[in-house]
Amino acid sequence: MPPILELKELNKRFGGITAVKDFNLQVEKGQIIGLIGPNGAGKTTLFNLITGFLKPDSGTIMFKGKNITKLKPHKIANMGLVRTFQLVKPFKRMLAIENVAVGCYSDRSKKKRKDRDDVPQKAFDALQRVGINPPNTFKLAMTLSHGYSRRLDIARALVLEPDVLLLDEPFGGLGAKESNLMTPLIQKLHREDNLTLIIIEHKMRQLMKIAEKLVVMQFGEKIAEGTCREVTEDPKVCEAYLGKGGHDYFARNK
Ligand SMILES: Nc1ncnc2c1ncn2[C@@H]1O[C@H](COP(=O)(O)OP(=O)(O)OP(=O)(O)O)[C@@H](O)[C@H]1O
Numbered sequence: 001m002p003p004i005l006e007l008k009e010l011n012k013r014f015g016g017i018t019a020v021k022d023f024n025l026q027v028e029k030g031q032i033i034g035l036i037g038p039n040g041a042g043k044t045t046l047f048n049l050i051t052g053f054l055k056p057d058s059g060t061i062m063f064k065g066k067n068i069t070k071l072k073p074h075k076i077a078n079m080g081l082v083r084t085f086q087l088v089k090p091f092k093r094m095l096a097i098e099n100v101a102v103g104c105y106s107d108r109s110k111k112k113r114k115d116r117d118d119v120p121q122k123a124f125d126a127l128q129r130v131g132i133n134p135p136n137t138f139k140l141a142m143t144l145s146h147g148y149s150r151r152l153d154i155a156r157a158l159v160l161e162p163d164v165l166l167l168d169e170p171f172g173g174l175g176a177k178e179s180n181l182m183t184p185l186i187q188k189l190h191r192e193d194n195l196t197l198i199i200i201e202h203k204m205r206q207l208m209k210i211a212e213k214l215v216v217m218q219f220g221e222k223i224a225e226g227t228c229r230e231v232t233e234d235p236k237v238c239e240a241y242l243g244k245g246g247h248d249y250f251a252r253n254k
């Protein structure tokens with residue numbers, strides 16, 4: 001089977017900064033990849049390139065066998081390649097269910113349902129899948145806790161019925177209790193929909209419970225790729241995080 005997503009020799013510079021450099025990656029259908037690397041490594045930029053929010057200076061992005069490198073973000077989302085954001089950005093003055101319902105009017109979501117009448121149900125179901133139930137379903141997004149806002153963001157992605165979902169720090173800002181809810185939630189989505197996932201995350205303890213494979217970035221480049229064990233035992237990776245002598249970083253943060 002060809003990869004569902006393939007990045008070939010991607011490059012992106014911002015003035016003097018090389019944010020993404022000669023980046024290659026093949027993602028198989030149903031895989032869960034953890035994308036890690038120190039702050040400023042280029043992880044979010046890579047998501048921005050994949051989802052069309054930024055255009056690469058050079059390189060190619062193939063999704064389901066099609067070249068999507070020059071497509072606009074909404075076209076890419078309509079093909080089933082969907083993302084969430086590092087900073088959650090709900091429509092604050094809309095209800096949680098309205099935030100999700102907006103996505104039901106995308107071309108992809110419209111194609112997947114029969115008529116307008118099932119929009120509220122579809123939005124309700126997506127919220128339920130991420131553990132948002134009444135009364136929270138009908139609360140203004142701005143009144144939801146940060147943990148709920150993160151899950152609302154995922155529900156907004158889910159109504160597009162993605163084939164590949166890119167999560168940018170889904171555990172960002174979550175406390176221990178909320179993180180412990182997020183882990184099984186992501187595992188359940190993967191299991192139920194055979195979703196392909198790429199997850200950027202700094203919280204290694206949570207990520208290592210979910211990811212089958214880790215890809216490590218530093219200064220825009222891929223410096224390692226392999227199982228969680230291979231990568232976290234790689235001295236290059238530990239050095240990237242802590243400089244020389246950082247060899248037991250991951251052992252201490254398990
Ligand atoms: N729009 C932009 N304009 C200029 N520089 C940018 C822009 N976006 C990102 N950068 C720079 O590109 C580099 C990579 O940033 P990016 O946000 O991709 O890192 P990251 O790995 O997601 O970091 P973090 O873990 O802190 O979220 C950084 O040096 C950043 O300052």
Ligand SMILES: [Mg+2]
Pocket residue numbers: 043044045086
């Ligand atoms: Mg980032």
